[in-house]
Amino acid sequence: MPEPYKKPYLTYQQQLDRLKRRGLLIGDEAQAIWLLEALGYYRLSGYFYPFRRQSDPKDVDGKRVRQPRLDEFAAGASFEQVSLLYKFDQSLRLLVMHAVEKLEVAMRAKLAYLLAAQDTCAHLKAELWNPKYCQVPSDDPGAPPRQSNYETWLESHEKLVGRSKEDFIKHFREKYAPPIPLWISIEVWDFGLLSHFYAGLNESDRRALADQFGITRAVLLASWLRSISHLRNICAHHSRLWNRTLTDNPKPPGQNEVPELDHLRGDANMHSRLHVYGTLAVMQYLLKKAGFDSSWSQKLKGLIGDFPSAAPIATLHTMGFPADWSELPLWN
Template sequence: MNQIATHSNIKFHLTVPEQVVLLKSRGMTIADDAVAEATLVRLGYYRLSGYFYPLRKTQPRGKLGRQDEFQVGTSLELVECLYEFDRELRLLVLDAVERIEVAVRSDIAHRLGQRHRLAHEVHSELDSKFCNQVNPRTGQTAYEDWAERLNAVLRRAQKEDFVKHHSAHYGGRMPIWVVTEVWDFGLLSKFFAGMRYKDQSYIARKYGLNEAKYLVSWLRAVNFVRNVSAHHSRLWNRNIIERPGFPPSQPHHYLHHLTGNDQAQTRVYGTLCVIKSMLDRIAPQYGWTPRLIDLCARFPVSDLVDLQAAGFPGDWREMNFWK
């Protein structure tokens, strides 16, 4: 029998003034109740609760999580500053991802299109494991899963002129340099992972990587932070599930400081390094790095939170990579 949640185990609804009272009772400093209420109406208590978390008191040794009470010095103003920093960081990430997405689409189209116009439909042009190994959980190959997602995207894009043109004149089939235009970053990263090793390696070398597996992991990591950012979710101190991998030695890229640094790799800093490294190859004069540095210089000043929670090493601004 399905367990249905009852009113007894679901949190009670609180009015906005009651939310202010609750925050105060837990030790948050609120200078003006009316301003606090306006902030909670505009952003929502639950959305802000993710920014409350690192400001809550830690549990006694041996217990997981955080207490409900806030650390001394916590204010709603600090929470809002954290939120605004994170919002600007997400916008900066999305701006960079657009350029990376377009560039890698083009890389794939040029590499495979010169061999076969419909390379994305021809299994012999792709990795055999991607095309033939059945996932026992889904009953399909990774390629079949990918193709289903592509078809769903194409159905949503039927009003696009180039899609209508190919539907009317070519039965809906598109050469790879056309179909890449409808790919989102998820389709892009999954397709790249399913390409033949020699094709992956050819493109990876463009980004200064001698092993294709690192670019596979980079695209997955960028896709993860892209999705977090596009859904307006908290990014700055989030655990990055799709962590990027780094070669053990990359002195010409100055990425060696990330090797073995779990905090950097599992937080957004590692993926920001990936984004910077790729943009340095794609659009070196774009100016994305100075904008990131400027944003980080405006991180809220507080003894309670710092950029190290986002994986930034304490001396990151002194590194050649960021100069």
């Protein structure tokens, strides 16, 4: 049974004193106090972690198992290094959001153009969706009734459109009767609603969009859009990104299916897919196929290139970056 939380409240000075007792070097105490005030000790704790001493592994069932890090900091670890690591992560989140914006707008435009040719309100026509997506899940007798994925999507769609304060939505409501055409309503969708829309379409429409990106299987693009949406949500909530293990990873392509992403294939490259790099790689691929220039990849290479000097104790390995990643054709 979980035990009650008993850690006490600490003032900023007490927080700083605790860090000093644990061996963290504090060069500018006033600056350190300001960062604790501006960011919070708990938020910074994720950035303190890689600078803490590594405990010795233990034998468990005949295997050497790594143990959690100790409370004490490694020799030479400083608050300045933690601050630089935090600033790096902040810059990475902003850069990711910049790419997400480009992809989100491009996907909206392509989907609206593709589907509206069939019906101006294709998003509201269940017959244009995958029948399985519109099926109501079967329940045990006596269980509360459930919705289909399509009905759940419609509810989310109505909420987003209904609470929108965009002038073009207001203009439509004042001048025209509902429903709102796809090419108008899609402009207020978030990336999550967009990715679920693509996932729910019939296979021919999913393939038609995937073909525009040189992807032979629509299931790949559906997986990649989910992963990008997951990464986008992490960034939007200002959560730690730099060494995060993602819970929604991009499905790797088959051999020679997407040559620029072959380096994500196989068990040996599982680490890259599970961490941030895998999703950044598919984002870069989609940006290139959408016709965007190389400015984003160049900015990412510049930021990552500064990482070792910013945090010498932490490593790029925890983000899934291969050693030679910047030389791969994908990034050039």
